Amino acid sequence: MKKNLMIAFARTLSQVIEETQTIQQGLEPYYTKLREALDQAHLDQIDAANLADIKAEFQDGTERYRSLQERLQQLQAPARFLGKHRSLVTAYTTYVTACQAMTDSVNLGSHQVDQIQFDQAETDQTEAMNRIIRLVQTLMQTQA
Numbered sequence: 001m002k003k004n005l006m007i008a009f010a011r012t013l014s015q016v017i018e019e020t021q022t023i024q025q026g027l028e029p030y031y032t033k034l035r036e037a038l039d040q041a042h043l044d045q046i047d048a049a050n051l052a053d054i055k056a057e058f059q060d061g062t063e064r065y066r067s068l069q070e071r072l073q074q075l076q077a078p079a080r081f082l083g084k085h086r087s088l089v090t091a092y093t094t095y096v097t098a099c100q101a102m103t104d105s106v107n108l109g110s111h112q113v114d115q116i117q118f119d120q121a122e123t124d125q126t127e128a129m130n131r132i133i134r135l136v137q138t139l140m141q142t143q144a
Contacts, residue, residue: 004080010140012075016068017136027061030054036104038115048111058103065096084139091131098124 034054037043046054069092077085102121105114 004046005076009075009077009081012071013136013139016072017132019068020065020132021063023064027057030057034113034118038113038118041110048108051106051111052108053105055106055108058106062096062103065092067097069093069096070089077087077141081139084135084142088132088135088139091128091135095125095128095132098122098128 030053033046033050037046043051069089072085072089072092075085098121102118102125105117105121107114
């Protein structure tokens with residue numbers, strides 16, 4: 001039973017990380033377009049339809065991350081990994097919250113982006129993802 005739990009835990013953890021990477025890759029072109037426009041102060045060169053597409057893609061990605069977060073929360077971890085698993089869920093929750101903050105920084109009505117909120121969300125995402133990576137590496141090395 002313990003071995004089966006460990007196998008299921010490792011498999012699900014691996015799937016969540018792979019799906020997270022797939023979502024990130026899909027969002028990268030939208031993020032890059034918006035980041036470059038903000039860095040060059042050319043947000044006005046992104047028309048309303050494109051900005052709406054970017055926000056919609058961000059929101060869709062965030063919802064997909066939220067689904068993975070719920071999957072992590074429901075995942076039964078072996079006893080020796082409970083603490084690390086809780087930390088992983090917390091880090092992933094922080095990541096999802098930061099993704100939502102980035103999405104919310106885009107205001108379609110005024111055709112503006114709250115750059116302070118956007119930049120903070122970007123920092124929070126990076127920090128959370130670094131923590132997620134460290135925790136997953138620790139969990140996977142420990143189970144080997």
